[in-house]
Amino acid sequence: xxxxxxxxxxxxxxxxxxxxxxxxxxxxxxxxxxxxxxxxxxxxxxxxxxxxxxxxxxxxxxxxxxxxxxxxxxxxxxxxxxxxxxxxxxxxxxxxxxxxxxxxxxxxxxxxxxxxxxxxxxxxxxxxxxxxxxxxxxxxxxxxxxxxxxxxxxxxxxxxxxxxxxxxxxxxxxxxxxxxxxxxxxxxxxxxxxxxxxxxxxxxxxxxxxxxxxxxxxxxxxxxxxxxxxxxxxxxxxxxxxxxxxxxxxxxxxxxxxxxxxxxxxxxxxxxxxxxxxxxxxxxxxxxxxxxxxxxxxxxxxxxxxxxxxxxx
Numbered sequence: 160x161x162x163x164x165x166x167x168x169x170x171x172x173x174x175x176x177x178x179x180x181x182x183x184x185x186x187x188x189x190x191x192x193x194x195x196x197x198x199x200x201x202x203x204x205x206x207x208x209x210x211x212x213x214x215x216x217x218x219x220x221x222x223x224x225x226x227x228x229x230x231x232x233x234x235x236x237x238x239x240x241x242x243x244x245x246x247x248x249x250x251x252x253x254x255x256x257x258x259x260x261x262x263x264x265x266x267x268x269x270x271x272x273x274x275x276x277x278x279x280x281x282x283x284x285x286x287x288x289x290x291x292x293x294x295x296x297x298x299x300x301x302x303x304x305x306x307x308x309x310x311x312x313x314x315x316x317x318x319x320x321x322x323x324x325x326x327x328x329x330x331x332x333x334x335x336x337x338x339x340x341x342x343x344x345x346x347x348x349x350x351x352x353x354x355x356x357x358x359x360x361x362x363x364x365x366x367x368x369x370x371x372x373x374x375x376x377x378x379x380x381x382x383x384x385x386x387x388x389x390x391x392x393x394x395x396x397x398x399x400x401x402x403x404x405x406x407x408x409x410x411x412x413x414x415x416x417x418x419x420x421x422x423x424x425x426x427x428x429x430x431x432x433x434x435x436x437x438x439x440x441x442x443x444x445x446x447x448x449x450x451x452x453x454x455x456x457x458x459x460x461x462x463x464x465x466x467x468x469x470x471x472x
Contacts, residue, residue, distance in 0.1 A: 162386070163408035165415035166393055173379060173399035174241070177233060180205065182240040185405045189243040189397070191306070191328070191381070193284065194251065194463040197233060201470065209233065214471050222468050226250070227263075229467075231270040238280055246306045247271075248284035249291075251460035260285055260294035268303050282306040282326060286457055287315040289439055296322035306379070309456040312449035314442035316365040317432050320374040328399065329365055330382035331358030331392070333456065337448045353391045354418070358382075362392055363419060370424035372431055386411070394419035 163185065166172060174187040177200035182190060201210040213229040234245045247267055253259045264283040271281050283303060285291040287310040295305040304325035310316060311334055319327045335358040339346050353359065366378045379397035383389050386407045389398055394417040400408070434442060443450055 160412070161409050162390065162411045162413060162415045163405060166389070166398070166408060169394045169417045170392075171243075171397040172405075173397050174405065175381065175399040175401050176200075178203070178206075178402065179233065179237045179240055181402045182237065185402070185409070187241055187405075189245065189399075190237045190241050191246040191284070191399045192230070192233060192237070193248045193308070194460045194467060197230065198463045198467045198470075200233070201229075201467070209236075210470060218471075222471055223250075223263075225471050226464075226467065227267055227270055231267060231274065234271065234281065235274050235276060238276060244280050244282050244304075246282040246284045246308075248308065248460070249286075250464055251286060251457045252464065254286040254288050254457050255290045257290045257294045257297075260291060261297055264294070264298050264303060264305075265301075278302060279304065284308045284328075286460075287311075287319065287327070287453070288457075289318070289436055292318050292322050292324070295319070295324045299323050299325065308381070309453050311361070311452045312443060312446045313361070313364055313368070313432075314434060314439055314446065315449065315453075316368070316378075318434050318439050320369060320372075320376045321433055324376055326377040326379055326397070327365070328379050328381040329358075329362045330452070330456070331356070331362055331380050331388050332382040332384040333452050334358035334361050334448065335384055335388070337452055352387050356388055356391065359388055359391045362395060366395055366419050367424040367427055368429055368432075370421040371427055371429040390415055391418055393417050 171188045173189040174182055175191050177192045177196035200206045209232050213225050217225045217228050230247050234247050237245045249263050284306045285295050287307045298305055306326045307319045307324050308328045310327050310329045338357045362380045377396040380392045380395050381399045
Protein backbone atom coordinates (compact mmCIF):
# COMPACT_ATOMS: atom_id res chain seq x y z
CA UNK A 160 0.00 0.00 0.00
CA UNK A 161 1.39 3.43 -0.89
CA UNK A 162 1.48 6.22 1.68
CA UNK A 163 -1.44 8.11 0.13
CA UNK A 164 -3.73 5.08 0.40
CA UNK A 165 -2.46 4.41 3.92
CA UNK A 166 -3.10 8.02 4.92
CA UNK A 167 -6.70 7.78 3.70
CA UNK A 168 -7.30 5.07 6.32
CA UNK A 169 -6.75 7.60 9.12
CA UNK A 170 -7.44 11.02 7.60
CA UNK A 171 -9.72 12.66 5.05
CA UNK A 172 -7.45 13.72 2.18
CA UNK A 173 -8.23 17.07 0.54
CA UNK A 174 -6.64 18.38 -2.65
CA UNK A 175 -5.23 21.91 -2.40
CA UNK A 176 -5.47 23.18 -5.97
CA UNK A 177 -7.31 25.28 -8.51
CA UNK A 178 -6.20 22.87 -11.25
CA UNK A 179 -9.26 20.65 -11.00
CA UNK A 180 -8.24 18.50 -13.97
CA UNK A 181 -5.63 16.92 -11.68
CA UNK A 182 -8.16 15.75 -9.11
CA UNK A 183 -9.13 12.43 -10.68
CA UNK A 184 -5.59 11.12 -10.26
CA UNK A 185 -5.77 11.31 -6.45
CA UNK A 186 -9.48 10.76 -5.62
CA UNK A 187 -9.57 13.23 -2.71
CA UNK A 188 -12.73 13.60 -0.62
CA UNK A 189 -12.73 17.42 -0.66
CA UNK A 190 -10.85 20.25 -2.38
CA UNK A 191 -9.70 23.72 -1.35
CA UNK A 192 -8.82 26.81 -3.36
CA UNK A 193 -7.50 30.29 -2.61
CA UNK A 194 -6.85 33.47 -4.65
CA UNK A 195 -3.29 32.44 -5.46
CA UNK A 196 -4.36 29.03 -6.78
CA UNK A 197 -7.19 30.51 -8.87
CA UNK A 198 -4.81 33.14 -10.31
CA UNK A 199 -2.32 30.42 -11.21
CA UNK A 200 -5.03 28.28 -12.83
CA UNK A 201 -6.62 30.98 -15.03
CA UNK A 202 -3.25 31.74 -16.58
CA UNK A 203 -3.16 28.20 -18.01
CA UNK A 204 -4.67 27.73 -21.47
CA UNK A 205 -7.08 25.03 -20.31
CA UNK A 206 -8.69 27.37 -17.74
CA UNK A 207 -8.44 30.77 -19.45
CA UNK A 208 -11.94 30.40 -20.91
CA UNK A 209 -13.45 30.33 -17.41
CA UNK A 210 -12.12 33.82 -16.75
CA UNK A 211 -13.16 35.02 -20.19
CA UNK A 212 -16.69 33.67 -19.74
CA UNK A 213 -17.11 35.35 -16.34
CA UNK A 214 -15.92 38.71 -17.69
CA UNK A 215 -18.09 38.48 -20.80
CA UNK A 216 -21.26 37.69 -18.86
CA UNK A 217 -20.88 39.78 -15.71
CA UNK A 218 -18.46 42.68 -16.35
CA UNK A 219 -21.32 45.18 -16.25
CA UNK A 220 -22.01 44.13 -12.64
CA UNK A 221 -18.53 45.06 -11.38
CA UNK A 222 -15.32 43.24 -10.54
CA UNK A 223 -16.61 41.84 -7.25
CA UNK A 224 -19.41 40.04 -9.05
CA UNK A 225 -17.10 38.78 -11.80
CA UNK A 226 -14.79 37.41 -9.10
CA UNK A 227 -17.67 35.77 -7.23
CA UNK A 228 -18.89 34.13 -10.43
CA UNK A 229 -15.40 32.91 -11.31
CA UNK A 230 -14.84 31.41 -7.86
CA UNK A 231 -18.20 29.66 -7.96
CA UNK A 232 -17.52 28.35 -11.47
CA UNK A 233 -14.26 26.80 -10.30
CA UNK A 234 -16.04 25.41 -7.24
CA UNK A 235 -18.79 23.84 -9.33
CA UNK A 236 -16.26 22.20 -11.65
CA UNK A 237 -14.38 20.83 -8.64
CA UNK A 238 -17.59 19.47 -7.10
CA UNK A 239 -18.17 17.40 -10.23
CA UNK A 240 -14.95 15.56 -9.39
CA UNK A 241 -14.97 15.22 -5.59
CA UNK A 242 -17.73 13.61 -3.50
CA UNK A 243 -17.41 16.03 -0.61
CA UNK A 244 -16.95 19.76 -0.19
CA UNK A 245 -15.12 22.63 -1.82
CA UNK A 246 -13.71 25.64 0.06
CA UNK A 247 -14.16 29.04 -1.58
CA UNK A 248 -12.30 32.03 -0.16
CA UNK A 249 -13.59 35.48 0.74
CA UNK A 250 -11.68 38.51 -0.60
CA UNK A 251 -8.77 39.02 1.83
CA UNK A 252 -9.36 42.79 1.74
CA UNK A 253 -12.45 42.09 3.89
CA UNK A 254 -10.44 40.34 6.61
CA UNK A 255 -11.15 43.08 9.19
CA UNK A 256 -14.76 43.77 8.21
CA UNK A 257 -17.28 41.42 9.79
CA UNK A 258 -20.35 42.81 8.01
CA UNK A 259 -18.75 42.80 4.56
CA UNK A 260 -17.48 39.25 5.07
CA UNK A 261 -20.96 38.02 5.99
CA UNK A 262 -22.50 39.81 3.00
CA UNK A 263 -19.93 38.41 0.55
CA UNK A 264 -20.28 34.90 1.94
CA UNK A 265 -24.05 34.97 1.56
CA UNK A 266 -23.70 36.13 -2.02
CA UNK A 267 -21.33 33.28 -2.86
CA UNK A 268 -23.68 30.74 -1.27
CA UNK A 269 -26.61 32.21 -3.23
CA UNK A 270 -24.64 31.72 -6.45
CA UNK A 271 -23.81 28.12 -5.57
CA UNK A 272 -27.44 27.41 -4.77
CA UNK A 273 -28.39 28.97 -8.10
CA UNK A 274 -26.21 26.29 -9.71
CA UNK A 275 -27.98 23.55 -7.77
CA UNK A 276 -25.20 23.03 -5.21
CA UNK A 277 -26.39 22.25 -1.67
CA UNK A 278 -25.08 24.59 1.04
CA UNK A 279 -23.45 21.67 2.89
CA UNK A 280 -21.07 21.07 -0.02
CA UNK A 281 -19.45 24.50 0.30
CA UNK A 282 -17.12 25.88 2.97
CA UNK A 283 -16.60 29.64 2.97
CA UNK A 284 -12.92 30.36 3.69
CA UNK A 285 -12.34 33.32 5.98
CA UNK A 286 -9.09 34.65 7.45
CA UNK A 287 -8.72 33.90 11.18
CA UNK A 288 -8.76 37.50 12.35
CA UNK A 289 -11.03 38.38 15.27
CA UNK A 290 -13.44 40.00 12.80
CA UNK A 291 -13.32 36.99 10.49
CA UNK A 292 -14.03 34.60 13.35
CA UNK A 293 -17.05 36.66 14.43
CA UNK A 294 -18.33 36.66 10.84
CA UNK A 295 -17.91 32.89 10.74
CA UNK A 296 -19.88 32.51 13.97
CA UNK A 297 -22.79 34.40 12.41
CA UNK A 298 -22.61 32.40 9.19
CA UNK A 299 -22.58 29.11 11.07
CA UNK A 300 -25.71 30.15 12.98
CA UNK A 301 -27.33 30.74 9.58
CA UNK A 302 -26.36 27.26 8.35
CA UNK A 303 -23.46 28.44 6.18
CA UNK A 304 -20.34 26.44 7.01
CA UNK A 305 -16.89 27.99 7.22
CA UNK A 306 -13.22 27.13 6.88
CA UNK A 307 -11.06 29.48 8.95
CA UNK A 308 -7.79 29.91 7.11
CA UNK A 309 -4.46 31.66 7.75
CA UNK A 310 -4.46 30.09 11.19
CA UNK A 311 -1.10 30.03 12.95
CA UNK A 312 -1.77 30.11 16.68
CA UNK A 313 -3.44 28.21 19.47
CA UNK A 314 -5.39 31.37 20.35
CA UNK A 315 -6.90 31.53 16.86
CA UNK A 316 -7.90 27.88 17.13
CA UNK A 317 -9.50 28.38 20.55
CA UNK A 318 -11.53 31.35 19.30
CA UNK A 319 -12.65 29.35 16.25
CA UNK A 320 -13.81 26.54 18.49
CA UNK A 321 -15.78 28.99 20.61
CA UNK A 322 -17.40 30.31 17.41
CA UNK A 323 -18.39 26.75 16.48
CA UNK A 324 -16.88 27.03 13.01
CA UNK A 325 -17.01 23.90 10.88
CA UNK A 326 -13.30 23.62 10.11
CA UNK A 327 -9.94 25.31 10.67
CA UNK A 328 -6.85 25.24 8.45
CA UNK A 329 -3.66 25.61 10.53
CA UNK A 330 -0.77 26.42 8.17
CA UNK A 331 1.97 23.92 8.99
CA UNK A 332 4.47 24.98 6.34
CA UNK A 333 4.30 28.70 7.01
CA UNK A 334 4.87 28.13 10.74
CA UNK A 335 7.88 26.00 9.80
CA UNK A 336 9.11 28.75 7.44
CA UNK A 337 9.04 31.36 10.21
CA UNK A 338 10.99 29.32 12.73
CA UNK A 339 13.52 28.23 10.11
CA UNK A 340 14.10 31.84 9.07
CA UNK A 341 14.46 32.94 12.71
CA UNK A 342 17.03 30.22 13.38
CA UNK A 343 19.09 31.09 10.31
CA UNK A 344 22.32 29.12 10.08
CA UNK A 345 21.52 27.41 13.38
CA UNK A 346 18.55 25.51 11.94
CA UNK A 347 19.03 21.72 12.11
CA UNK A 348 16.71 20.28 9.46
CA UNK A 349 17.01 16.70 10.63
CA UNK A 350 16.45 17.52 14.30
CA UNK A 351 13.41 19.70 13.50
CA UNK A 352 11.69 17.19 11.21
CA UNK A 353 8.62 15.04 11.79
CA UNK A 354 7.18 15.30 15.30
CA UNK A 355 9.71 18.04 16.16
CA UNK A 356 8.60 20.30 13.31
CA UNK A 357 7.08 23.47 14.89
CA UNK A 358 4.20 23.46 12.42
CA UNK A 359 3.41 19.83 13.20
CA UNK A 360 3.58 20.55 16.93
CA UNK A 361 1.14 23.44 16.56
CA UNK A 362 -1.46 21.26 14.81
CA UNK A 363 -1.02 18.45 17.34
CA UNK A 364 -1.63 20.84 20.24
CA UNK A 365 -4.80 22.18 18.59
CA UNK A 366 -6.08 18.71 17.66
CA UNK A 367 -5.49 17.35 21.18
CA UNK A 368 -7.19 20.39 22.80
CA UNK A 369 -10.26 20.02 20.59
CA UNK A 370 -10.59 16.28 21.18
CA UNK A 371 -9.95 16.57 24.93
CA UNK A 372 -12.72 19.14 25.37
CA UNK A 373 -15.25 17.81 22.87
CA UNK A 374 -14.94 20.71 20.41
CA UNK A 375 -16.58 19.61 17.17
CA UNK A 376 -14.63 21.93 14.85
CA UNK A 377 -12.66 19.87 12.31
CA UNK A 378 -8.88 20.30 12.11
CA UNK A 379 -7.38 20.33 8.61
CA UNK A 380 -3.61 20.72 8.43
CA UNK A 381 -2.58 22.84 5.44
CA UNK A 382 0.35 24.50 3.67
CA UNK A 383 2.86 21.65 3.71
CA UNK A 384 6.50 21.95 2.67
CA UNK A 385 7.38 18.26 2.62
CA UNK A 386 5.78 14.83 2.90
CA UNK A 387 7.28 14.31 6.36
CA UNK A 388 5.03 17.02 7.78
CA UNK A 389 2.03 15.19 6.35
CA UNK A 390 2.95 11.74 7.62
CA UNK A 391 3.65 13.20 11.08
CA UNK A 392 0.00 14.31 11.19
CA UNK A 393 -1.60 11.04 10.02
CA UNK A 394 -4.83 10.75 11.98
CA UNK A 395 -5.66 14.47 11.84
CA UNK A 396 -9.31 15.02 10.83
CA UNK A 397 -8.32 16.27 7.38
CA UNK A 398 -5.14 17.28 5.54
CA UNK A 399 -5.19 19.50 2.45
CA UNK A 400 -2.29 18.62 0.19
CA UNK A 401 -0.87 20.01 -3.05
CA UNK A 402 -0.83 17.78 -6.17
CA UNK A 403 2.98 17.67 -6.01
CA UNK A 404 2.99 16.21 -2.49
CA UNK A 405 0.06 13.92 -3.26
CA UNK A 406 2.21 12.51 -6.07
CA UNK A 407 5.11 11.95 -3.66
CA UNK A 408 2.89 10.12 -1.19
CA UNK A 409 1.41 7.95 -3.93
CA UNK A 410 4.94 7.00 -5.06
CA UNK A 411 6.14 5.96 -1.58
CA UNK A 412 5.55 2.57 0.02
CA UNK A 413 7.24 3.43 3.32
CA UNK A 414 4.96 2.18 6.14
CA UNK A 415 2.72 4.87 7.61
CA UNK A 416 1.51 4.82 11.21
CA UNK A 417 -1.28 6.83 12.82
CA UNK A 418 0.28 9.78 14.67
CA UNK A 419 -2.80 11.55 16.12
CA UNK A 420 -5.52 9.79 18.07
CA UNK A 421 -8.72 11.33 19.41
CA UNK A 422 -9.17 8.73 22.17
CA UNK A 423 -5.62 9.23 23.40
CA UNK A 424 -6.20 13.01 23.48
CA UNK A 425 -9.21 12.58 25.78
CA UNK A 426 -6.93 11.09 28.44
CA UNK A 427 -4.42 13.96 28.30
CA UNK A 428 -4.15 16.65 30.98
CA UNK A 429 -4.98 19.71 28.86
CA UNK A 430 -6.58 22.70 30.63
CA UNK A 431 -9.60 24.38 29.05
CA UNK A 432 -9.00 27.88 27.65
CA UNK A 433 -11.30 30.52 26.19
CA UNK A 434 -10.86 34.10 24.98
CA UNK A 435 -12.84 37.30 24.81
CA UNK A 436 -11.74 39.90 22.26
CA UNK A 437 -9.21 41.58 24.54
CA UNK A 438 -7.70 38.25 25.56
CA UNK A 439 -7.51 37.08 21.95
CA UNK A 440 -5.78 40.25 20.78
CA UNK A 441 -3.30 40.09 23.65
CA UNK A 442 -2.52 36.42 22.96
CA UNK A 443 -1.90 37.25 19.31
CA UNK A 444 0.29 40.18 20.31
CA UNK A 445 2.38 37.83 22.43
CA UNK A 446 2.85 35.44 19.47
CA UNK A 447 5.20 37.15 17.01
CA UNK A 448 5.08 34.27 14.56
CA UNK A 449 1.29 34.18 14.33
CA UNK A 450 0.98 37.97 14.12
CA UNK A 451 3.57 38.25 11.36
CA UNK A 452 2.37 35.28 9.31
CA UNK A 453 -1.30 36.30 9.51
CA UNK A 454 -0.51 39.79 8.26
CA UNK A 455 1.84 38.47 5.58
CA UNK A 456 -0.72 35.91 4.41
CA UNK A 457 -3.47 38.50 4.07
CA UNK A 458 -1.15 40.82 2.12
CA UNK A 459 -0.12 38.01 -0.23
CA UNK A 460 -3.72 37.02 -0.98
CA UNK A 461 -4.62 40.67 -1.59
CA UNK A 462 -1.76 41.00 -4.09
CA UNK A 463 -3.00 37.96 -6.03
CA UNK A 464 -6.61 39.16 -5.89
CA UNK A 465 -5.52 42.48 -7.42
CA UNK A 466 -3.57 40.60 -10.12
CA UNK A 467 -6.69 38.55 -10.86
CA UNK A 468 -8.73 41.74 -11.19
CA UNK A 469 -6.10 43.14 -13.53
CA UNK A 470 -6.56 40.11 -15.80
CA UNK A 471 -10.32 40.72 -15.72
CA UNK A 472 -9.83 44.32 -16.80
